[in-house]
Amino acid sequence: xxxxxxxxxxxxxxxxxxxxxxxxxxxxxxxxxxxxxxxxxxxxxxxxxxxxxxxxxxxxxxxxxxxxxxxxxxxxxxxxxxxxxxxxxxxxxxxxxxxxxxxxxxxxxxxxxxxxxxxxxxxxxxxxxxxxxxxxxxxxxxxxxxxxxxxxxxxxxxxxxxxxxxxxxxxxxxxxxxxxxxxxxxxxxxxxxxxxxxxxxxxxxxxxxxxxxxxxxxxxxxxxxxxxxxxxxxxxxxxxxxxxxxxxxxxxxxxxxxxxxxxxxxxxxxxxxxxxxxxxxxxxxxxxxxxxxxxxxxxxxxxxxxxxxxxxxxxxxxxxxxxxxxxxxxxxxxxxxxxxxxxxxxxxxxxxxxxxxxxxxxxxxxxxxxxxxxxx
Amino acid sequence: xxxxxxxxxxxxxxxxxxxxxxxxxxxxxxxxxxxxxxxxxxxxxxxxxxxxxxxxxxxxxxxxxxxxxxxxxxxxxxxxxxxxxxxxxxxxxxxxxxxxxxxxxxxxxxxxxxxxxxxxxxxxxxxxxxxxxxxxxxxxxxxxxxxxxxxxxxxxxxxxxxxxxxxxxxxxxxxxxxxxxxxxxxxxxxxxxxxxxxxxxxxxxxxxxxxxxxxxxxxxxxxxxxxxxxxxxxxxxxxxxxxxxxxxxxxxxxxxxxxxxxxxxxxxxxxxxxxxxxxxxxxxxxxxxxxxxxxxxxxxxxxxxxxxxxxxxxxxxxxxxxxxxxxxxxxxxxxxxxxxxxxxxxxxxxxxxxxxxxxxxxxxxxxxxxxxxxxxxxxxxxxxxxxxxxxxxxxxxxxxxxxxxxxxxxxxxxxxxxxxxxxxxxxxxxxxxxxxxxxxxxxxxxxxxxxxxxxxxxxxxxxxxxxxxxx
Numbered sequence: 001x002x003x004x005x006x007x008x009x010x011x012x013x014x015x016x017x018x019x020x021x022x023x024x025x026x027x028x029x030x031x032x033x034x035x036x037x038x039x040x041x042x043x044x045x046x047x048x049x050x051x052x053x054x055x056x057x058x059x060x061x062x063x064x065x066x067x068x069x070x071x072x073x074x075x076x077x078x079x080x081x082x083x084x085x086x087x088x089x090x091x092x093x094x095x096x097x098x099x100x101x102x103x104x105x106x107x108x109x110x111x112x113x114x115x116x117x118x119x120x121x122x123x124x125x126x127x128x129x130x131x132x133x134x135x136x137x138x139x140x141x142x143x144x145x146x147x148x149x150x151x152x153x154x155x156x157x158x159x160x161x162x163x164x165x166x167x168x169x170x171x172x173x174x175x176x177x178x179x180x181x182x183x184x185x186x187x188x189x190x191x192x193x194x195x196x197x198x199x200x201x202x203x204x205x206x207x208x209x210x211x212x213x214x215x216x217x218x219x220x221x222x223x224x225x226x227x228x229x230x231x232x233x234x235x236x237x238x239x240x241x242x243x244x245x246x247x248x249x250x251x252x253x254x255x256x257x258x259x260x261x262x263x264x265x266x267x268x269x270x271x272x273x274x275x276x277x278x279x280x281x282x283x284x285x286x287x288x289x290x291x292x293x294x295x296x297x298x299x300x301x302x303x304x305x306x307x308x309x310x311x312x313x314x315x316x317x318x319x320x321x322x323x324x325x326x327x328x329x330x331x332x333x334x335x336x337x338x339x340x341x342x343x344x345x346x347x348x349x350x351x352x353x354x355x356x357x358x359x360x361x362x363x364x365x366x367x368x369x370x371x372x373x374x375x376x
Numbered sequence: 377x378x379x380x381x382x383x384x385x386x387x388x389x390x391x392x393x394x395x396x397x398x399x400x401x402x403x404x405x406x407x408x409x410x411x412x413x414x415x416x417x418x419x420x421x422x423x424x425x426x427x428x429x430x431x432x433x434x435x436x437x438x439x440x441x442x443x444x445x446x447x448x449x450x451x452x453x454x455x456x457x458x459x460x461x462x463x464x465x466x467x468x469x470x471x472x473x474x475x476x477x478x479x480x481x482x483x484x485x486x487x488x489x490x491x492x493x494x495x496x497x498x499x500x501x502x503x504x505x506x507x508x509x510x511x512x513x514x515x516x517x518x519x520x521x522x523x524x525x526x527x528x529x530x531x532x533x534x535x536x537x538x539x540x541x542x543x544x545x546x547x548x549x550x551x552x553x554x555x556x557x558x559x560x561x562x563x564x565x566x567x568x569x570x571x572x573x574x575x576x577x578x579x580x581x582x583x584x585x586x587x588x589x590x591x592x593x594x595x596x597x598x599x600x601x602x603x604x605x606x607x608x609x610x611x612x613x614x615x616x617x618x619x620x621x622x623x624x625x626x627x628x629x630x631x632x633x634x635x636x637x638x639x640x641x642x643x644x645x646x647x648x649x650x651x652x653x654x655x656x657x658x659x660x661x662x663x664x665x666x667x668x669x670x671x672x673x674x675x676x677x678x679x680x681x682x683x684x685x686x687x688x689x690x691x692x693x694x695x696x697x698x699x700x701x702x703x704x705x706x707x708x709x710x711x712x713x714x715x716x717x718x719x720x721x722x723x724x725x726x727x728x729x730x731x732x733x734x735x736x737x738x739x740x741x742x743x744x745x746x747x748x749x750x751x752x753x754x755x756x757x758x759x760x761x762x763x764x765x766x767x768x769x770x771x772x773x774x775x776x777x778x779x780x781x782x783x784x785x786x787x788x789x790x791x792x793x794x795x796x797x798x799x800x801x802x803x804x805x806x807x808x809x810x811x812x813x814x815x816x817x818x819x820x821x822x823x824x825x826x827x828x829x830x831x832x833x834x835x836x837x838x839x840x841x842x843x844x845x846x847x
Contacts (some may be wrong), residue, residue, distance in 0.1 A: 017730070086538065087730055132742035145744030147720050154747055157755050158836070166812050167837055171750075173805040174841055183640075183687065183738050184799075187746075187842040194743035245476075245730075249519040249531050298529050299522050 005357045009230055009237055009283040011270075012108065013219070014133065015263070016244030018087060019289035020302055021309035021338065023256055024060070025074055025325075029053045032295075032328035040252045040297040054325065059260040062268030063311075070319035071271070073312040073373035075347055077326045079340025083291060083306030087247070090290040095134035097345055097364045107348060108238055109138025110363045111356065115237050122196045125238040126229055128222040133240055140189070144197035149205055149225045153198040171195060204232040212273040219243035220266040227273040230283065237356075246289060252301040263287070267313060284314035284355060284374070288344070294336055295328060307338030310347055316355070318375050343368055350374065381405045383795050385412070387683055390847045391637050392416045392672065393460025395696040397764065398771065398792050413672045417498060417665050419459035425452045425707070433707030446483035447715025447725035450490060454695045455704050455714075462494055465664075467691055468636050469493035471736075473508055473540055474728035475517045485513040485587055486726045498665040501629060501657070502620045505541065509612055512564055512587035518731065521563045523556055525597040530556040535731050537619070546624040547604060554601040559612045561596030564588065620662050626654040633667060638677055639685035640737035649676045684797060684846040687740050690721035692847065693749055697839070700793070701756040702763030720748040741845065750840045757793075758836030760828035768792050769831050773818035780818060782810030789834050793844075802841050809837055 023040065027033050028047040047055035048064050056064050066072050080099050084090050096103035112125040122142040127133060129147070136143045146152050154171060158164040175191030208228040214220040222241035229236050243263055248256050267285060274280040288310045293302035307326050326338035333339065349360035350370040361367055382398075385405050389396040393416070396404070404412045430452055431438035436445040454463045475489060489511050496504045508514055509532070515521050518532035533556030537547050565588045601610045604618055619625055630653035631642065639646055652674065653667045660666035671677055688696070694717055698704050704711060715725050722745045723734055734740075757765060772780065772788050780788070786806045790796050798806075816830040817823060838844060 085534075086544065087732070089544070127742075127744070132744070137742075143743065145742040147744055147748065152744075152747065154750055154840075155754060155836075156751060158758070158833075163813075163833055166809055167833075167840070170805045170809045170837055171840055173808075174802050177801060179799065183846075184842055186738050187741060187845060190741055190743050190746050191842065194747050197743060198747065247730075249529065250516075250522055298519075298527070299524075301519070301522070303529060303531065 007282050008355055008357075009239065009279075010111070010351060010356065011223075011226055011239045011241070011283055011285045012135065013263070013267075013285060013287045014135075014240070014242035014244075015246050015259075015287060015289040016091075016242050017247030017289075018090075018291050018293060018304060019246040019308065020248060020252065020256060020293040021076070021307065022293070022295065022302075022328075023252065024057050024260070024309055025050070025076065026055050026057060027053060027325060027328060028055050030328050032330075036296045036328065038297065039300055040302060042253070054321075057257065057260050059257040060264045062264040063313075066268065066271060066313060067319060071313055071315060071317050072319045073317050073371075074321050075310040075312070075342065075371070075373070076321060076323040077307055077338065077341040078288075078310045078323060078344050078347060079291070079307050080343055080345070083334070083337070083340065085291065085304035085306070087290055087304070092134060094288060094290055094344060097348065097366075105138040106133070106135040107363055108133075108135040108240065109141045109143070111352060111358065112136070112143065112238055113138055113141045114358045114363065115356065121235040122193045123200055123229075123234055123236050125240070126197075126201070126226075126236050127240040128225045129218070129241055133242065136238070136240055142189070142193040142197070144193065144201060146201060146225065149201060149228060152201050154195060168195065200234055201229065204228045204234065207232045210273050210276060212269050212276060214269050214273075215262065215265050217262045217266070219262050220269065223266045223270040224273075227270055227277070227279075230274070230279055231277045248293070248301045249298065249303060250301040252297070271313070280315045284312055284316055284351070286347070286351060287311040287313070288347075292338055295333060295338060296336065305337035306334060307340040310344070312347070312351070312373050316375055318373055320373075322371050322373050346370060377402065377405050379795070381409075383683075384409065384678060386794055387678075388412065388416075388672065389460070390696070391677075391686075393464060394454065394692055394699050397700065397702075397767065399767070409678075410673065413669065416459075416461040416672075417669055419462050422453070422457045422459045422462065424457040425455075425705075429707060434711065436712075440484040440487055441482070443477045443483055443724075443726060444712040444715045446477075446487050447718075448712040449487065450725060451691075451695065451698075451714040452704065452711065454691070455698050462497060464692070465497035466490050466493045467689075468633070469497065469504075470725070471636070471689075471728075471733045472632060473514065474731055474733035475513050475726070476728050476731075477726040480513055480516055482513075482587075483726065485516070489513040498668070499663065500660075501625075501662040501664060502616055504664075505536070505616045505619065506613055508540065509536070509559065509562060509616070510589040512589060515562065515564055515589070516587070520559055521567050523560050523562070525560045525595050528553065528556040528560065528597075532556070533559060539732055541619045541628060542622055542624040543628045546622070551603055554603045554610075555615055557597045557599070557601055558603070558610045558615045561592040561594075562612050563590055563592055563595070565590030623654070626657045629664075630654050630657060630667060633664075633671065635686075635736065637668070637671060638682050640687060641685070643681070645676050645681060649674045684843065686847045687737050687845060688847040689734070689736060689740055690718040690723035690745070690749070691725065693721070693845075694718050694752060697753040697756045700764050701759070702765075702767065703756060705763070717748065717752050721745045721752070746845075749845065753839040753844070754836040757839050758832050760825070760832040765832055765835065768835070769818060769828055772831065773820065773823070776818050778817070778819075779815040779822075781815055782813070783807055785810050785816055785831060785834055789831065789838055793835065793838055796838070796841075796843055798841065798843050802843060806834065806837060806841075810834055 046058045049055040093099045097107045116124040123144045125143040127145040132145045155167045175188045214224040226239045292305045292308040294305040323342045345364040346368040348364045349368045352358045352360040352363045354374045437449045519529045520532040522529040534552045630650045656670040813830045816827040
């Protein structure tokens with residue numbers, strides 16, 4: 001492998017709204033699955049088998065292809081103690097690694113700070129999409145948040161170059177200096193980061209060409225932008241994108257399947273794009289969701305549960321199952337949910353230490369046993 | 377008319393509306409602060425752009441099937457209404473009872489929900505919660521159509537308590553289940569018919585349009601329930617009765633109104649105002665109009681502590697800029713872009729990130745959102761051809777007896793866009809920019825396009841400041 005620790009990239013994809021693990025990696029040989037899921041169970045003949053026990057959702061063929069190449073690690077039964085069924089609280093917990101109290105620092109914000117302690121590169125972390133995820137927010141840590149890479153920048157419609165230059169100069173000065181007011185200082189930092197990040201990021205699309213054609217949906221476009229920035233070698237290390245909504249209380253089979261068609265296709269195209277640009281050994285993708293869903297369906301969908309599934313995908317990944325698939329037998333449920341059996345902070349710790357070479361303890365707020373899902 | 381009166385009225389109009397031009401501020405100051413508060417709380421005809429005019433120019437807004445059509449339609453109303461508080465409150469309720477297009481694929485149902493919010497915006501909170509519970513978009517959004525006797529779906533029951541009325545920590549998981557039981561049978565009248573048509577017709581989403589509320593006695597769980605310590609054969613409206621009597625509810629709604637209209641951060645003085653609002657909530661029979669009256673007439677609201685104490689949300693930023701620029705007063709090609717721009721800034725109308733709504737305050741701002749904000753507002757107020765910008769230039773021209781010096785340009789623009797309160801270093805940067813551009817001679821017989829553009833450039837830069845991001 002050609003990779004060195006300083007050019008390793010982490011791409012994080014959030015499946016917002018709580019992806020249903022049972023209809024993603026399907027325990028199709030377990031009669032309980034069909035007993036509990038008379039309405040939203042995926043018929044056995046439609047499941048894409050992985051082995052005699054489990055199979056992928058029918059809309060995940062591209063992920064199955066990556067699995068067959070040994071590039072997909074699946075962490076079953078992932079969760080945290082005393083699971084909450086509130087989306088927002090649970091997302092916060094995953095974002096901040098703080099299950100006990102409300103925290104403001106995101107774990108990826110801490111990763112970015114440790115990767116670039118002096119904040120020398122304002123685009124060490126880049127979010128693709130609208131609004132910064134809490135994962136990436138940490139005081140004093142610059143993060144660029146890019147809606148559309150092609151048009152990213154300030155005052156684009158000022159025609160006269162001299163005036164635009166004066167505007168940019170003035171903007172830099174007006175957003176400079178600290179004033180002991182948290183909101184104004186936050187605005188100042190954000191403005192300075194935006195100014196600097198835009199100058200750098202604007203160059204990425206021009207430096208990119210690819211034979212991969214991404215689909216026209218938000219997650220595919222976000223991953224295309226990730227590839228553009230990664231291939232431009234701008235020093236970005238942490239990339240974030242999200243897709244949803246996976247909150248399938250109703251009409252689950254159709255909605256959930258459609259979403260996975262998009263995610264699977266986007267991830268597969270992204271992997272092909274990295275391969276084409278010689279970056280495939282330098283990146284892993286983490287796909288997470290805030291919690292799982294109830295074992296028993298509610299008619300046409302499923303309510304909030306716990307015990308989810310996470311994916312780690314890429315060339316550097318040692319493919320396979322990690323974590324025990326939670327038992328579906330009723331006696332083993334936790335309040336009607338799959339019983340989680342491994343803490344998500346184990347997965348985060350593994351990535352922080354083994355992939356990015358960082359001390360994971362402060363990043364995830366504690367010491368957690370690590371997995372072997374990365375090739376040594 | 378003192379500058380202090382103008383500044384106070386500008387503050388009220390930024391909060392209870394979307395800002396105001398200097399002409400409007402002068403008219404309102406003449407009417408008196410307390411009278412203006414009553415005018416806002418007792419709205420007459422909105423005189424917003426009429427539906428028939430909108431539909432003539434935007435056939436998509438007649439059908440109202442799609443997200444951006446509906447968003448732009450609402451933006452027209454916000455941009456042209458003479459009852460700004462009515463629309464601001466509709467936006468408040470949309471933020472609180474955040475319902476998303478993603479699950480409905482049906483914008484008209486969302487517009488109907490907003491109309492319900494408008495109708496009850498200033499009324500009593502009990503009625504609001506009952507109407508919310510009957511709202512077809514909400515029923516679909518939080519799955520109460522799947523909440524059946526003996527087979528509950530607790531989504532609406534949970535969020536009603538957690539996000540819409542009391543807040544987490546004021547009830548138990550059992551209360552949620554009992555609440556959900558009480559709302560069994562609150563569903564859509566023709567949902568089976570609609571779903572049959574939806575499955576038969578390939579043309580999405582015509583078959584989903586005719587949603588309406590229906591109460592089904594046979595699907596209602598009439599058994600005994602214990603909710604927040606009270607026991608009875610409760611139905612949904614009994615549950616709402618119990619909810620609105622709770623201190624937690626009074627605190628929740630007062631705090632949310634305070635943060636939306638007064639200040640993002642609640643300090644000790646703010647907490648005292650919230651206590652007063654809670655007292656009014658109970659004494660008025662849960663009336664939102666009365667609670668807001670207490671807030672707007674409080675010493676705190678009028679004081680410097682509340683000035684520029686909120687980060688403008690994207691919708692109020694965009695609508696404020698458009699109203700100030702005087703654009704979109706008539707049907708305008710590309711109006712659907714207005715709704716897209718607020719989405720780029722992190723607040724897509726009808727697209728809350730979750731049922732929790734948007735994280736407000738400083739969380740509106742990240743580097744991506746800031747770039748979008750600066751670019752959108754700068755384009756509106758940086759174009760001397762826009763009517764509101766012309767109005768500012770003409771006002772400056774009337775006061776000028778010679779070419780305006782760079783410093784005088786800065787003073788005038790800061791005043792007419794707010795008045796804003798700038799830090800010294802911001803003002804210095806603006807003055808340096810103005811000095812680079814040179815004097816502007818706005819007198820009618822001297823004025824050139826370049827003179828006008830200098831003022832517009834300065835307005836553009838002023839809207840790019842940190843200070844302008846605050847309301």
